[in-house]
Amino acid sequence: MRLMEISDKEFEKFAKKHEQVTFHQTKQWGELKKTNGWKSYLIGMKDKDKVVAAALLLAKKIPVFNRYMFYSPRGFLIDYKDKNLLKEFTNQIKEFVKNKKGIFIKIDPYVPYKEHDNNGKLVENGFDNSDVVNNLKELGYKHFGFNLMQDTLQPRWMHVIDTDRSMDDVLKDMESKTRQILRKNEKCGIITHEIEKDELKTFKEIMKHTSDRREFVDRPFSYYENMWDKLHDSGILKIRIAEIDFNLYEKNTNNEKNEIENALKDRIRKYENKELKMNEKKYNSHNKQDEERIKQLEKQLEKIKEYKKEYGEKTTLGGILFLVYGNEVLSLYGGSEAKLMQFQSAYTVHFDGIKYAVENGYKRYNFYGITGDFREENPLYGLYLFKKSFGGTVVELVGEFDLITNKFWYNTYKLAFGTYHKFKNITKKIKH
DSSP: OEEEEOOHHHHHHHHHTOTTOOTTSSHHHHHHHHTTTOEEEEEEEEETTEEEEEEEEEEEEETTTTEEEEEETTOOBSOTTOHHHHHHHHHHHHHHHHTTTEEEEEEOOSOEEEEBOTTSOBOTTOOBOHHHHHHHHHTTEEEOOOOOSSOSSSOSEEEEEEOSSOHHHHHHHSOHHHHHHHHHHHHTTEEEEEOOGGGHHHHHHHHHHHHHHHTOOOOOHHHHHHHHHHHTTTTOEEEEEEEEEHHHHHHHHHHHHHHHHHHHHHHHHHHHTTOSOOOHHHHHHHHHHHHHHHHHHHHHHHHHHHHHHHHOSEEEEEEEEEEEETTEEEEEEEEEOSTTGGGOHHHHHHHHHHHHHHHTTOSEEEEEEOOSOOOTTSTTHHHHHHHHTTOOEEEEEOOOEEEESOHHHHHHHHHHHHHHHHHHHHHHHHHO
16 A cells, blocks of 8 residues: 555545545645645555545644644544554655654544533443544554543534434424524524625624624634635535515514404404303403514514614624535534624524535534533533534544654644743733
């Protein structure tokens, strides 16, 4: 068997059928990372003429050292349980990286570690891929442990929904509150659409509002432009934006009000003409409920008029950037504007992603990052509860590993890198 650089077509043919493939292991992702200063290599190990393992390798220069760090995002496309194949691949990829002045290769395989349920608890007699971790460690890979928080390059903990089934089955697994919110959003005139490039600034504005509110640093607009240019035309990138259509909201509210008014009039007429058998207490209770609901809807119509004056006939609420490849539809980035957050548009946009996955034969919808800390005190517990409400399961991956190819430069790099970040953190504390 021999490791070599392979063509785009060879790589894609092998990768697309591999169970571990994600958008990270595509030539398009490599092209995108080039815009941020990374080199990219598509490599494959061939047994005669057949590719038996492959990887996208990214390399970035460490200027001070004149050396490179390598990263294979979401790990190699290989059977990690086939120790002989893994050993041969490891030996040859080390030589490949050494020859290109690389000091280490970081991988974070897209391999689940142990099986969890929707509550984050281990499933009794569930699958256990500890042997994958052990195989890598025995071959010299340095494991960074089983972290609980979001402190790795890519999330180690994710929340996913099985979409290889009917939409009815998916809906049954959702919490009743989630289904109620989805129905309410539909009545409120929340609509979504997939954007074209000329609407990309709208999505950027959503992310800016979100980053300001949640106090994180958003990417520059050029980053989203590059993502679009490298990933959209191949079908990997899709962005959906949610808006509220106040005319539709008004129409739906009027329809509901008219239905209740007609039902109330009909009940009164039938009761007075003795066509309806109902005791007086029950009759009065039904009438009171309808009258109260009519008043609520009248107040709602007045509120809608105020919204229209302030925001016009339509206004943007939020959006999500999806990456679609291999077996899954993945929600990578998303946000909402601070205005009108009570409409909870994120439920509707995620539901669109789920429907797309079901209708187009993808095996799962991936909400992506959560933490492995399922205590209520966890500041990110609410994020987990939101994703959990759609049903699905928690996925724990095996974690990050470094394969060191030059110990001296690796230790020097880690020392310098660690000192730099400690200095940054101290400076940040002083400034605050």
